[in-house]
Amino acid sequence: MEAKNIDVSVVIPLLNEAESLPELVNWIAKVFTEEKINGEVYLIDDGSTDESWDVILDLKKKFDWVHGIQFLRNYGKSAALQVGFQEVKGDVIITMDADLQDSPDEIPGLRKMIIEDGYDLVSGWKEKRYDPITKTIPTKLFNAATRAVSGIHLNDFNCGLKAYKKDVVKIIEVYGEMHRYIPVIAKWNGFAKIGEKPVQHRARKYGTTKFGLERFVNGFLDLMSITFVSKFKKAPMHFFGLLGSISFLLGSAGAFWLLIEKVYLSMNHLHIQREVTDQPLFYLSLTAVIIGSQMFMTGFIAEMVSLNQSNRNDYHIKGKTD
Known part of the structure; x- marks a missing residue:
């Protein structure tokens, strides 16, 4: 019997999120069932030191469409996404964070924009954020600088909740800390139809944030790097x-x-x-x-x-x- 095509692949990088994973995966299962989506989930354990991998193994026993990959050490979010992109089989690929701040209820709307509206990439926009001012102000500066350099008019480049055509994730390459600039990378690889969808941003329920202020400094340095590489990669x-x-x-x-x-x-x-x-x-x-x-x-x-x-x-x- 021939296996069904996968409609949606969800890629979730994670680091020490043992508490949130069961609730998140059960929530995704509910969405898959209600929307009649033949989906799969890739949980990429980026060197967790808690019980995250044991939780993934338990979830695999419960849901056969759950797949887990465990890194030997922490490589970063870009590495986790790249490995997940190499493995996925779905026609639409959706990325989200594991901390329950991204809502799986957004999956059907994001999928619709890719399949029916013909977007190559759709980025989530967290209009109302539950973040401290030390994070929101640098985020606004970061987004403004990226818009100016890339010419892509998105309000929130750094939102982890995004949807892609399969061709996009199979062609682009994400490394270092370039996950912030996936829309930019996609555009410079020829995927010009990039959209944005307002999405719900939820307050963190478990644990603490894994990102500090230094990521914004690194973000601006990465922007300079990707701009240079993208423009002069073929002809330095x-x-x-x-x-x-x-x-x-x-x-x-x-x-x-x-x-x-x-x-x-x-x-x-x-x-x-x-x-x-x-x-x-x-x-x-x-x-x-x-x-x-x-x-x-x-x-x-x-x-x-x-x-x-x-x-x-x-x-x-x-x-x-x-």
């Missing part, structure tokens, strides 16, 4: 070569000016006791020429080195349910 010489050329030409112009000045003074018998090497312009010009040459060499080397290393997304998996 366009970046390094341009800057190198400008620096080299400025340095050469400075040296040429000193040479002309020296010749002019000699031809007019103006014996000014000033050596070329005594002038600050000489050292500035020399430095600019050296930097320009180095940037040129960096561009050539970068052209030869592949950014898509084969082992970028190799993670040590400690356990797997099936």
Whole structure:
């Protein structure tokens, strides 16, 4: 008998969420049943130190559509999502956090926007947030900066509740801490139809948040990184070569000016006791020429080195349910 196609795959990264997992998975099961969705859930244990993996094994016994993957150590949310994306079989992939702040009741609406409205990606927008001001203000600044750089008009890039076409998650690559910029990565990979859906944000019921203020600093650094890589990944010489050329030409112009000045003074018998090497312009010009040459060499080397290393997304998996 041929197996049914999977309608929806739910990918849930988690770290020390043993208390919330049973309630979350039972809630998802209720939605699957009520909406007649043939779904699956991937619980990615990102190096938990509590009983999360034991809870996942118990849930697997109760629901055959629950799949668990356990990392040997904590790799981060991007790693968990990437591994989950590699495993999923559904036509629509939905990601959510494991802390019960994302509501599984949003699954049917997100699925509809992908299947019926034809979006490549739909990002949740938590209009009313139950977060402290130390988190909401940096979030607003982060979202404003990402909108300005990417040209994608989303209110909440960092919302964990998102939906994707299967093609999107199978093509994009998420690594480091780039999960915040999945809409940006998707757009630069050709998936331009990106939508947004207001979603419910619930107060945390169990445990404490795993994120501190440092993630916003890292977020802005990641934005610079992904912008550079996305624009110059195929042709790094366009970046390094341009800057190198400008620096080299400025340095050469400075040296040429000193040479002309020296010749002019000699031809007019103006014996000014000033050596070329005594002038600050000489050292500035020399430095600019050296930097320009180095940037040129960096561009050539970068052209030869592949950014898509084969082992970028190799993670040590400690356990797997099936």
